Amino acid sequence: MKRLLLSTTLITTLFSISTFAQETNTQALVTAAQKEGAVYSVGMPDSWANWKGTWADMSSHYGIKHQDTDMSSAQEIAKFAAEKNNATADIGDVGFAFARVAVQKGVTQPYKPTTWESIPDWAKDKDGHWALAYTGTISFISNNNLVKNPPKSWSDLLKGDYKVTVGDVGVAAQANNAVLAAAYAMGGNEANLKPAIDFFGKLAKQGRLSFTDPSVANLEKGEIEVAIMWDFNALNYRDQIDRSRFTVSIPQDGSVISGYTTIINKFAKHPNAAKLTREYIFSDKGQINLAEGYARPIRSDVTLPADIQAKLLPNSEYANVHPIKDFNAWQKSASQLPRQWQENVLINQQ
Template sequence: MEQITELAKSEGTVQLIAVPEDWANYGSQFSTFTEKYGIATPVDTPNASSADELTAVKNLKGQKSQPDVIDIGYSFTGKAEAEGLITAYKPSNFESIPDNLKDPDGMWVGAYYGVVQVGTNTNVVEAPKSWNDLLDPKYKGKIALPGDPRKGASSIAAVFAAALANGGSVDNIQPGIDFFEKLAKSGNLVSITSPVSALSTGQAAVVFDWNYNFLGMEKELEKSGITLETTTFEDGVFGNYYAQPVVADSPHPNSARLWADWLTSDEGSELFALGGGIPARYLELKEAGKLSDEALSMLPDAGVISEIEFPTVEQGETASQLIVDQWAQKVASQ
């Protein structure tokens, strides 16, 4: 680590992509990392999807603006590896990261995860309490996914959650697709550009997203006079992680490795937790008293966290392909 750190400092930059400052407290990760190591953390296209990230790695290959590290939904890790876009690196905390949050060969590690929630602008409509409530006509034109599930992991997660609530499983996302087909046919489901924009402008009043993203939206929504209520539906608790693999042949290879190491460190884990992101090493750090009370208070209820069952990468790829095959006809065209 000493050698990597010195070489990273000489590189002076880690080029990032698709991580907004208000996403899981990434803003604090940037500033604290830069203060500690003197390494800049520029972020290109902060709101890009996981699919966009893989495209950027390919299109920018060999350029200084090529990402050094990406932050992708778990179901995109297999594609990234198959296309030779990422390279193996085991951070110093690799052995203490749970097996279901890392590739055994170190091709990627998931530094944090979240739980699917529903955020409601209660100035406009009463907050739903269950998935079945969403079918009520009073939500006509008011419900939205955070993006297109054919491209982004946060929307795939909401479809998975709907599947779990309607007789499906991590092996069977079909009931989730069918549920959103009902929402679309009823006119309750609408398309949006982004959750915070939709809630601020009235484009939608009920939006799915990760728990940590709603925390990041709070200040901006308060400025708009929005009263936000967030709910984790008891029927269909679903959580998942994002992986931070090092890009193959990136412009700043040592800074990339140092950044990956930082995100799973005690300090990086605390910062994720302060932003509502559940650190990969959550159980270890909690038991050791290494997460502050403030950080723990920002996380979902411990009972909710204990219910989370991550799909395997293979299950995620199967689910993603089924969404790609059916979404246009069943949901997007309604």
């Protein structure tokens, strides 16, 4: 009994020491960031994933000023590499597939937030160069005025009598990931997209494949019956137009889950402010900010307020989603997709 009490006391003491060290390190980071006074981001505009809320908190909590220049993931990495010691950006937000590219190009520096252990292993770099803050999963959005039975699976989609919008396959990441999601559901993977190509070929033969841009304007005008798109876009568009007019669902026979990660510029002039930004993004409040912008937080141990949770789909919808595991295979398949799509899908379009 005495030994047990000693063990319990030791564990409690070690935990207290660890917590104290974390708090001390975090406070040191805050102090260093406040001395820098500002953080300059790329690809993190106010309107995307409610970054507006994060920047407002960084200002009100820490007095950190902020400015963003919006650009694509590839442009962000190129900017970090080109400017080097004359860096004008401290932090960026890039798609999952670009995280490894940034590390390979040597333009990132690591930082693990204090909530690091709450981030799934598949969604973070072991050295802390990147970690997904929020996810996107390929979903269906259906116009309830035009579609009597909104699809819940790829199988439902094939049996329907409505047109299906997939976007610009071979060009748009959202459309390419729609193909990968279908492949997962039908026994394929990153290296084998044939099941998905065959599936979309059947839709084309039925005259049911549409290439109308799945924009909020086209959805509102009723020009789209069913579209395949990221859940955060679908949910956002649904609520912008009229929540009752649309059904959003994750295909229950399989989908792909991806996401976005911050990368901290190796050459940042405000590195501590950038690290503090990442720290805040992965805090409970930072994760809630993202959810308010329809971006599903990566940390599952954060309790979302009821009104924000109501904006998102329930966790049960995500039981059969798959992260990309073989990035080399996916990169190769994606490069071949435009030709495969042309030869096996578009040729069948009625």
